[in-house]
Amino acid sequence: MNINDILSVENLTMRFGGIVAVNDLSFTAERGKITALIGPNGAGKTTVFNCITGFYKPTSGTIRLRNGDDEWRLEKLNDFRISKIAKVARTFQNIRLFPGMTALENLMVAQHNTLMRASGFTFLGLFGVPSYRAAEKAAIDLARYWLDQIDLLERADDAAGNLPYGDQRRLEIARAMCTEPALLCLDEPAAGLNARESAALNELLLKIRADHGTSILLIEHDMSVVMEISDHINVLDYGVQIADGTPQEIRDNPKVIAAYLGADEEEAIAVMEGET
Amino acid sequence: MAANASQAKTARGPDAAFILKKAVISALVALVLFSLMIGIRTEAGSDGQLTWWTRFGDLAAMVAVVFGGSIVMELLRRWWGPVDTVRVVPPSAQKVFSFAGRALVPALLIFTFLVPVIFYDERYILDLGILVLTYVMLGWGLNVVVGLAGLLDLGYVAFYAVGAYSYALLATNFGLSFWICLPLAGILAAFFGVLLGFPVLRLRGDYLAIVTLAFGEIIRLVIINWQTLTGGPNGVSGIPRPTMFGIPLTPGDDGLAALLGIEFSPTHRIVFLFYLILALALLTNWVTIRLRRLPIGRAWEALREDEVACRALGINTTTTKLTAFATGAMFGGFAGAFFATRQGFISPESFTFHESALVLAIVVLGGMGSQLGVALAALAMIGGFELFRGLEQFRMLVFGGAMVLLMIWRPRGLIGHRAPTVFLERNTVISSDLVKEGHG
Ligand SMILES: Nc1ncnc2c1ncn2[C@@H]1O[C@H](COP(=O)(O)OP(=O)(O)OP(=O)(O)O)[C@@H](O)[C@H]1O
Ligand SMILES: [Mg+2]
Numbered sequence: 001m002n003i004n005d006i007l008s009v010e011n012l013t014m015r016f017g018g019i020v021a022v023n024d025l026s027f028t029a030e031r032g033k034i035t036a037l038i039g040p041n042g043a044g045k046t047t048v049f050n051c052i053t054g055f056y057k058p059t060s061g062t063i064r065l066r067n068g069d070d071e072w073r074l075e076k077l078n079d080f081r082i083s084k085i086a087k088v089a090r091t092f093q094n095i096r097l098f099p100g101m102t103a104l105e106n107l108m109v110a111q112h113n114t115l116m117r118a119s120g121f122t123f124l125g126l127f128g129v130p131s132y133r134a135a136e137k138a139a140i141d142l143a144r145y146w147l148d149q150i151d152l153l154e155r156a157d158d159a160a161g162n163l164p165y166g167d168q169r170r171l172e173i174a175r176a177m178c179t180e181p182a183l184l185c186l187d188e189p190a191a192g193l194n195a196r197e198s199a200a201l202n203e204l205l206l207k208i209r210a211d212h213g214t215s216i217l218l219i220e221h222d223m224s225v226v227m228e229i230s231d232h233i234n235v236l237d238y239g240v241q242i243a244d245g246t247p248q249e250i251r252d253n254p255k256v257i258a259a260y261l262g263a264d265e266e267e268a269i270a271v272m273e274g275e276t
Numbered sequence: 277m278a279a280n281a282s283q284a285k286t287a288r289g290p291d292a293a294f295i296l297k298k299a300v301i302s303a304l305v306a307l308v309l310f311s312l313m314i315g316i317r318t319e320a321g322s323d324g325q326l327t328w329w330t331r332f333g334d335l336a337a338m339v340a341v342v343f344g345g346s347i348v349m350e351l352l353r354r355w356w357g358p359v360d361t362v363r364v365v366p367p368s369a370q371k372v373f374s375f376a377g378r379a380l381v382p383a384l385l386i387f388t389f390l391v392p393v394i395f396y397d398e399r400y401i402l403d404l405g406i407l408v409l410t411y412v413m414l415g416w417g418l419n420v421v422v423g424l425a426g427l428l429d430l431g432y433v434a435f436y437a438v439g440a441y442s443y444a445l446l447a448t449n450f451g452l453s454f455w456i457c458l459p460l461a462g463i464l465a466a467f468f469g470v471l472l473g474f475p476v477l478r479l480r481g482d483y484l485a486i487v488t489l490a491f492g493e494i495i496r497l498v499i500i501n502w503q504t505l506t507g508g509p510n511g512v513s514g515i516p517r518p519t520m521f522g523i524p525l526t527p528g529d530d531g532l533a534a535l536l537g538i539e540f541s542p543t544h545r546i547v548f549l550f551y552l553i554l555a556l557a558l559l560t561n562w563v564t565i566r567l568r569r570l571p572i573g574r575a576w577e578a579l580r581e582d583e584v585a586c587r588a589l590g591i592n593t594t595t596t597k598l599t600a601f602a603t604g605a606m607f608g609g610f611a612g613a614f615f616a617t618r619q620g621f622i623s624p625e626s627f628t629f630h631e632s633a634l635v636l637a638i639v640v641l642g643g644m645g646s647q648l649g650v651a652l653a654a655l656a657m658i659g660g661f662e663l664f665r666g667l668e669q670f671r672m673l674v675f676g677g678a679m680v681l682l683m684i685w686r687p688r689g690l691i692g693h694r695a696p697t698v699f700l701e702r703n704t705v706i707s708s709d710l711v712k713e714g715h716g
Contacts, residue, residue, distance in 0.1 A: 028494040053588060055584070055587075055588075079587045079588070080586075080587045080591055080592050080593065081590075081591075082590075083587075083588060083589055084590035084592075089588070089589075090584070090588050092584075092588070096581055096582050096584060096585040096588070097582070097585070097706070098577070098578050098581035098585065099581060099710050099711075099712030100581055100694055100706055100712055101501030101574075101577060101578065101581060101706075102696045102698075102699065102706070104696075104698060104699065104700055105574060105577075105696055105697060105698060106711070107572050108571075108574055108698060109575065109578040109586070109589060109591070109699075110589045111571075112571050112574070112578075112589060112590065112591050113590050113591075115570075115571035116571045116572070119570055119571055119572075122567070122570055122571075122599075123571045125566075125570045126563070126566055126567070126570065128566075140317075140698065140700070144700065151698075156699070156701065157696065157699045157700055157701055157702045157703070157704055158704070158709045159707075161576065161710035162710060169404040175589070176588075176589075179589055198458050204664055237683050242428045
């Protein structure tokens with residue numbers, strides 16, 4: 001594992017019965033950079049995410065995360081501890097907000113562990129001690145900051161389930177950022193967004209990287225997003241890495257184009273159009 | 277305003293025909309159904325031959341009731357119904373409702389405080405009030421588990437029983453006073469809540485419901501069979517009555533009446549019990565409202581909304597669920613201790629599944645998660661049950677019918693919407709169709 005890498009996936013294999021969703025996959029993600037994971041449908045991208053974030057226990061392989069002096073073996077940690085102590089946050093391919101809670105509440109829930117400690121594991125908070133009230137105010141301020149970043153400050157008090165689709169996508173990113181992660185894993189954040197919203201998403205992700213130094217691992221089909229903001233791209237097909245390199249290298253790689261052509265014509269065209 | 281009214285009218289215009297049509301169809305169905313059931317009465321005559329006569333008057337009345345009822349039901353559904361129906365509440369009515377809504381809580385609270393004053397001479401009403409408040413408290417306790425955390429618990433009575441037996445046994449065996457036993461009963465019940473919590477952590481939905489149901493039954497069976505400790509089916513008797521912080525409410529020289537220099541009356545104890553359960557219920561309410569605004573309460577609600585997302589945010593769902601079970605159980609334990617001291621005698625018969633079902637019905641009817649809704653539902657259920665006493669064997673029928681109707685109009689309970697726990701600018705309520713019910 002290189003000193004500059006935040007994440008190193010080594011020989012990761014994930015089997016579901018007879019299906020090998022991820023096969024002996026190795027790749028790294030550099031600290032403070034945006035690393036993309038692309039590939040045709042069913043290539044195993046989401047499965048890799050689920051292994052990194054502890055929702056699946058990999059069949060074999062290691063996943064190392066280095067944050068400062070700490071190194072975590074993610075495949076050995078429980079899912080909630082990966083977010084809590086290893087500081088890996090994620091979003092989901094199918095948005096998973098708390099629909100019956102307001103946008104603000106969604107961001108407050110994300111700060112659960114900080115607030116829990118401040119509330120003396122509820123006992124002090126029950127009696128409203130000043131230190132807890134200060135912590136809650138700080139949490140609201142952080143939520144307000146992120147709502148502002150995603151242009152949803154006006155809708156802070158609306159139920160998350162009532163927001164338009166694009167806003168929900170951005171809110172989910174803001175919620176992940178409220179856990180103050182070292183590594184942010186985004187599963188198709190541009191899915192279902194129109195061109196204008198995609199452009200806004202690019203800006204948001206670049207800003208997250210610039211202002212917070214958060215490393216980003218990105219799964220995305222939308223090439224206008226991937227090619228524009230990624231520092232490094234890994235291409236997956238049938239659970240195997242078929243290429244990796246800079247956006248320019250990936251664009252010109254015949255293997256990648258073939259993989260996309262074999263899988264889905266439209267996506268191959270999207271790749272080639274990204275070229276022009 | 278005028279434009280509004282005319283709009284409402286145009287929206288309602290075509291509806292009138294629809295409602296009427298629906299009512300006519302319902303009446304026709306009723307006519308066909310009841311023409312034989314009610315219209316013609318047959319009986320075996322004195323010699324065994326068949327005698328019959330017609331009752332067209334009754335039949336007509338029945339059909340008329342169905343016709344009218346259908347119209348009323350459809351109108352109510354339109355006004356307060358589920359979200360998918362177009363709601364057309366006239367603006368004037370809306371104003372009245374919103375005022376009533378705001379005034380309801382203070383009015384209810386003041387009235388409750390005054391009940392022992394107003395009904396001092398009516399023992400029956402006071403007893404009923406105590407009963408209603410006990411169920412309000414149980415409802416609020418279960419609401420933490422079912423309404424907030426979204427975990428369907430069909431064995432809540434187990435914690436009620438644990439609380440009751442804790443007090444009864446500690447008081448009769450060790451002579452501990454009510455005020456020492458009360459927290460102990462709560463702690464013991466919470467302990468049992470955690471005990472139940474562990475095996476069911478991985479279960480969801482129907483499976484969770486079945487295991488909690490079994491847990492309730494196990495506790496009851498253990499109480500019945502552990503004769504040496506619990507007295508088995510004979511129960512525990514001679515449970516000490518509560519004292520007013522050490523001063524007994526008895527006619528003796530050291531009793532409260534003698535100390536205050538007033539004449540002793542058995543009503544004093546009833547009034548004291550009334551205020552005791554009121555205080556306990558309000559404590560439950562206060563704690564629940566506070567907890568909702570603390571990270572733990574938000575985590576409960578988030579758990580109800582989406583457990584996977586919770587884990588992705590670093591929330592330990594195991595301990596979060598356990599605290600929900602423990603908190604709900606603790607309030608059940610308090611209520612149980614109160615029950616024991618009020619009755620002076622407890623037996624396993626008081627802790628059957630029927631009680632769990634009743635408390636759950638209160639929570640569901642009230643609107644899961646809503647404190648006011650649960651209180652109103654407890655009042656309606658327990659009070660209504662008494663109200664229909666005159667109907668004798670039809671009581672259950674009327675009651676069941678009322679519950680079915682209520683669930684048709686308000687599938688998410690009396691107060692289904694959710695109030696946010698924190699806000700920046702506007703404190704808007706969240707409509708019930710967005711709020712998840714949890715996986716229980
Ligand atoms: N829990 C599971 N059980 C069985 N098979 C699974 C499971 N999760 C994923 N798979 C299989 O693993 C393969 C990879 O799926 P995955 O969701 O990782 O693809 P993906 O690259 O994210 O695709 P998409 O671009 O469509 O999201 C698929 O064949 C899928 O059917
Ligand atoms: Mg996927």
